Amino acid sequence: MKSIVLQENPDEKLVFKDSPTPALKAGEALIKIKAAALNHRDQWCRLGMYPGLRFPSILGSDGCGVVEKVADDADQSWVGKEVIMNPNVNWGDDPEFQGYNYSILGMPTNGTLSEHLALPAHRLHSKPAHLSAEQAAAIPLGGLTAFRAVFGKGKVKKGDKVLITGIGGGVALFALQFCVAAGAKVYVSSGSDEKIARAKELGAAEGFNYKTEKWYKAAQKLEPLGFNTIIDSAAGPDFGEVAKMIAPAGSLVIYGTTAGTPSPINIPRLFFSQASIKGTTMGNDQEFGEMIEFVNHHKIEPIISSIRPIEEAISAFDEMEAGGQFGKLVIKIA
Numbered sequence: 440m441k442s443i444v445l446q447e448n449p450d451e452k453l454v455f456k457d458s459p460t461p462a463l464k465a466g467e468a469l470i471k472i473k474a475a476a477l478n479h480r481d482q483w484c485r486l487g488m489y490p491g492l493r494f495p496s497i498l499g500s501d502g503c504g505v506v507e508k509v510a511d512d513a514d515q516s517w518v519g520k521e522v523i524m525n526p527n528v529n530w531g532d533d534p535e536f537q538g539y540n541y542s543i544l545g546m547p548t549n550g551t552l553s554e555h556l557a558l559p560a561h562r563l564h565s566k567p568a569h570l571s572a573e574q575a576a577a578i579p580l581g582g583l584t585a586f587r588a589v590f591g592k593g594k595v596k597k598g599d600k601v602l603i604t605g606i607g608g609g610v611a612l613f614a615l616q617f618c619v620a621a622g623a624k625v626y627v628s629s630g631s632d633e634k635i636a637r638a639k640e641l642g643a644a645e646g647f648n649y650k651t652e653k654w655y656k657a658a659q660k661l662e663p664l665g666f667n668t669i670i671d672s673a674a675g676p677d678f679g680e681v682a683k684m685i686a687p688a689g690s691l692v693i694y695g696t697t698a699g700t701p702s703p704i705n706i707p708r709l710f711f712s713q714a715s716i717k718g719t720t721m722g723n724d725q726e727f728g729e730m731i732e733f734v735n736h737h738k739i740e741p742i743i744s745s746i747r748p749i750e751e752a753i754s755a756f757d758e759m760e761a762g763g764q765f766g767k768l769v770i771k772i773a
């Protein structure tokens with residue numbers, strides 16, 4: 440089967456190649472993948488900057504497909520259904536924190552960037568009926584991360600003021616769509632004026648270009664009391680200024696470090712304003728189900744930057760590295 444494989448070859452780490460179709464084990468379902476989507480994690484794996492790399496591995500945490508068959512001991516009613524897959528592997532019993540055996544579909548287990556995928560049938564969810572396979576494939580990892588960041592950790596509710604940094608990203612755009620659907624007033628930042636304009640079309644109230652000097656002054660002028668919730672995946676040199684914009688008793692929720700090492704934060708300001716900085720990673724299995732319900736209820740359509748065939752998937756990794764995308768990079772497989 441056609442697949443995108445990460446291998447231990449310094450000259451050519453990522454290759455498009457034939458891989459054996461997986462054999463079905465007890466409890467598993469075999470999915471014929473129609474579409475997959477990239478996350479920044481896939482690019483970190485390609486760069487060798489992800490823990491626990493295993494070679495060779497088929498990458499990809501997001502996908503949508505049709506169930507071809509299930510093992511004798513699994514729920515036969517899935518056969519023939521269009522599904523998406525919960526990318527959590529072994530979250531564990533504690534809803535607050537993933538267990539020590541936790542991993543994410545697509546490393547070290549084989550992922551969605553291939554024609555077939557075998558995984559435990561209890562990972563399957565019905566594809567939202569209002570979405571195409573390409574749209575549905577874009578949801579799982581980014582949707583789950585954004586859902587926990589916005590609601591589980593950020594406690595965003597109607598009327599709240601929210602700042603989402605780096606709005607061109609896959610997770611950030613889900614966060615925007617979820618916050619707008621919840622009735623929050625959302626501000627965004629981006630390195631591109633065009634992306635800010637597109638975010639406004641999706642319901643953002645205002646945007647700030649983080650490439651302009653002291654962009655945070657404009658945000659502070661518009662919302663002098665700050666933001667109830669800030670959703671950030673950049674950290675980097677602006678982090679100290681971003682943290683200053685947390686409203687009293689508000690929170691900054693962080694799930695990535697795309698812009699590198701954070702600048703120092705003003706700790707007295709943080710504790711005097713009863714503010715919090717909260718880390719978040721993915722989301723538990725219950726949150727995955729709630730996120731899909733939310734997507735169905737609000738008829739949310741993921742923002743797709745581009746769709747290309749699996750034969751050209753490696754160029755999508757290059758596009759992600761360059762950072763030009765607005766939303767998800769989708770790979771069409773069947």
Ligand SMILES: NC(=O)c1ccc[n+]([C@@H]2O[C@H](COP(=O)([O-])OP(=O)(O)OC[C@H]3O[C@@H](n4cnc5c(N)ncnc54)[C@H](OP(=O)(O)O)[C@@H]3O)[C@@H](O)[C@H]2O)c1
Nearest residue numbers: 479605606607608609610629630672673694695698720721
């Ligand atoms: N902890 C978790 O569970 C988890 C889950 C998913 C992702 N992540 C991490 O979160 C980050 C984003 O993931 P993704 O898949 O959404 O990536 P992506 O689609 O490639 O997006 C990259 C993001 O980085 C932003 N960015 C780059 N430089 C920035 C800067 N100086 N200031 C603010 N934003 C900046 C971009 O914003 P513009 O394009 O608007 O400029 C864009 O939002 C990655 O580091 C990823 O590893 C973590």
